[in-house]
Amino acid sequence: MIWSARQSTTITVFAMLFGLGMISILGYQVSSSYQAEVAQARARTDNLSQILEAQMRSALREVDLVLRDLEDRITPEEVASESLGEAHNKTLQSLLLDKLTLVRQADNILLIGPDGVLSHRALDIGTAMQPFDRAYLDQVRDDPYRERLYARTAGKTQDGLLLARRYETPQGAFGGLVAASVPSAYFNQVLENLDLGRHGFVMLVDEGGSVITQRASGKGDEPFKAEADVLQQLKSGALSGGLTVIRHANGATRLVSYRQITGSPFFIIVGMSSLDYLATWRDNTLYYLTGGSLLLAMALMMIYFFWRSHRLARNLQQKESRLNVSESRFRQMIETIPVALVLARLPECFITYINQQAARTFDIPQAGALSLRAADFYLNSEDFREQLQAVGQAQGIRNIEVRMRRWSGESFWASLSMSSVAVGEEITLMIGISDITERKRLEGELKRRATTDGLSGLTNRAYFMEVANQELARASRYKRPLALLMLDIDHFKRINDSYGHDVGDMAIKAVAKVLGGALRDVDIVARMGGEEFTALLPETSPELAQAAAERVRTQIEAHRIVLGDGTVVQFTGSIGISALRPEDQLIDDLLKRADVALYHAKHHGRNQAVVYDAIPHPS
Structure with a gap:
């Protein structure tokens, strides 16, 4: 086939434009996938720090509840004296042992007199520990508004934390402390099963930045030091919740999430390295570039030889391919997230889709849910109507607790978020559900223990x-x-x-x-x-x-x-x-x-x- 100069020029210009378009698409794909990987890693780092903060807060709160009960049941005279008689000492030690069994995270409970001398403890064996030093005790004695106290402990085999509550005599004078020691072994146990990647880390530090315990996956990586200004901002309340920052070290980028354990002077720091969370992205990018280059060369050849005859078919094929990839990725993402997701069409609220997690949560086949309304999964349909009204008046609702029911009729507690999104001319209701039945049971058990x-x-x-x-x-x-x-x-x-x-x-x-x-x-x-x-x-x-x-x-x-x-x-x-x-x-x-x-x-x-x-x- 002989091409005219005009045709050749047209094909050449079109080929150049097509090549530039393909390069732009590849660049956009690489950039968007990079941003998605970074956002996902950032969210995972922040979520992991939130989960660890909740676990540590719950553990310290449980210990504090036990110490508060002991504070009500033991008099300052018993705290100040270690010579109460054998029978009284045994009764006091038995009480301390009973309370020690309620908090698995503590390895001993102590009574410390106003002079800083250890008067009684639940166990006479275990990790040797150093109570509060004299300077700190003098500071506590002069500050009656410090109800809860924290200090580091130094043992022969391991370190830990000492949590204490202050006693006051009826005259308002300092009467001593009731304290519980939490060994670092407990914190290590919490941290050992975390998936941080090969170069990630997690740390528990005090307000001065000193490490209480830590876990670092990578060997030879530069140790991370807590930033004092970030800790100070969290402590002062200038930063609500937590803070995730980006830091560079050893040719890699670190996402570091800081979060203060509520009600304590301790901080959780979780870090993830770009060497881990961008590893898959780098491989995929190489594949994309290689494949894109090949496709570009083939497309140019096809444009040169078959432009007029296959133009429509090629465009349709490319659009269908991109649509299938997008749909496949969307379905894969929806099906693999650990949250039950329910989509319903407004205003009828008929369910149009549930993912596998939702099917397991409600004990119903995915196809079987398509004939139901969203309110059918609520124990009280009035709750659904109130939430639907709240979504219509605002942007959405987040993490509210509600009673729901499985298809078998069994009820359970759930944490629910709800929002609406416009898809074309239709409005879809998106409902995210997490089963919190076990958490509610633990809250009830904790209340029972406290009363x-x-x-x-x-x-x-x-x-x-x-x-x-x-x-x-x-x-x-x-x-x-x-x-x-x-x-x-x-x-x-x-x-x-x-x-x-x-x-x-x-x-x-x-x-x-x-x-x-x-x-x-x-x-x-x-x-x-x-x-x-x-x-x-x-x-x-x-x-x-x-x-x-x-x-x-x-x-x-x-x-x-x-x-x-x-x-x-x-x-x-x-x-x-x-x-x-x-x-x-x-x-x-x-x-x-x-x-x-x-x-x-x-x-x-x-x-x-x-x-x-x-x-x-x-x-």
Whole structure:
């Protein structure tokens, strides 16, 4: 075929334009894929730091809750003195051991006197540690507003953290510390399973930038040092949440995410190297450039020989190929994300697509969901209507907790985000769902531990005081009767000394069982500490309270504990009773009068129930 000069010029210009267009497309593909890889790595780094911060915050919060409970149950006198008597020391150590079992991240719980001397600890063995130094202790003593304290510990084999709460005497003076030691082994265990790539790292540092623990994947990489100005900005609140920065070292780019552990002076630092997160991108870029060059050469040849005959077919083929690649990538991305995704068409809200994670979450085939509405997955369809209305009024909703249900009917807790997007002339509702049932269960368990006595299963002292004061306020407001029982096991020390603390614990559990069976469901029963119990009886006069106390006393007297060797252990209990008076403001008023009645019962024969108002008082 002979081409005219005009035709040749036209084909040449077209070929040049086509070549430039192909180069632009390749450049755009390389640039966009690079930006996508960097954005994905940045999001992954930030998400990983958020997850680690949440884990560390939860661990420190759990330890602090245990220390707060000990702070309420142990007096400053017990903290200051290590010579309380063998029996008292054993009881105190037993209490510390009970609390230590509640926090797997701690390896010991300590009591430190106001002079900085270690007075008591849960375990006499384990990692040797250095308590707070004298200068730091003087600083704590002079600053009564520092309720929670943190310090580094130095052991013979490993380092860790010391978390403490401050004691104050009734006169407001510094009374010592209750502290828990968290070894670095716990933090190492949290960090060891992280996927950081060959050159990534993660660090736990204090506010001065000193490393508490770290994990670095690469060998020979330049060690990363925390930037003091970033830590200071996070500490001062100038940066809310966290900060992800870009740093260059050893010919590579690092994405470094800083995040402060809420409520503490410690920071999580997670870093990822471009040597890892751009490795696949570099290979793909090489393939793209090689393939693009070949395609360009072939396209130029095809334009030269078959331009007029195959122009339409070639353009259609290229468009179809790009569309298929885009659709394949989109579906692959949607199907592999770890979040359940539901797409529904507005305004009918019929489901048009769910990914595999959503199918597993709702226990339904992907195809089976296409005949349903989005509201069918809600336990309460009213929740869906409210969220849909909120999406219409704003840009979307993020991470709200809602009850949903699987196709089998089983309900579960979910964290849900919802937004709408216009696709052509249609508006699509996008719903992202994460199953948080296990997290909600752990929150409930933590609440139960904070309000329940571990040995007896009854309400603990702190929770009892809170609920009892509310009940007292209700009774005072409506002029209703209210009574309080204070019970103490007679000769409890003799039981421990004669049969051992295990039998003493059995006696405490037996009394708790008797109280639960002899009293009403509306009565509030608690173990106040040691062998002492309290029961608040709403809507109960002093006469009815004395009858209930006698019922409890006789059942305790009739109870028998049979040991493994056939030995029968029996015991009795003394009970003090007080009733609500118009001038009572707090439950402490009833407790004081019941304690006086209990004291009278103890010193006038034991095994009896005494009403405070029946005790003869000197005029």
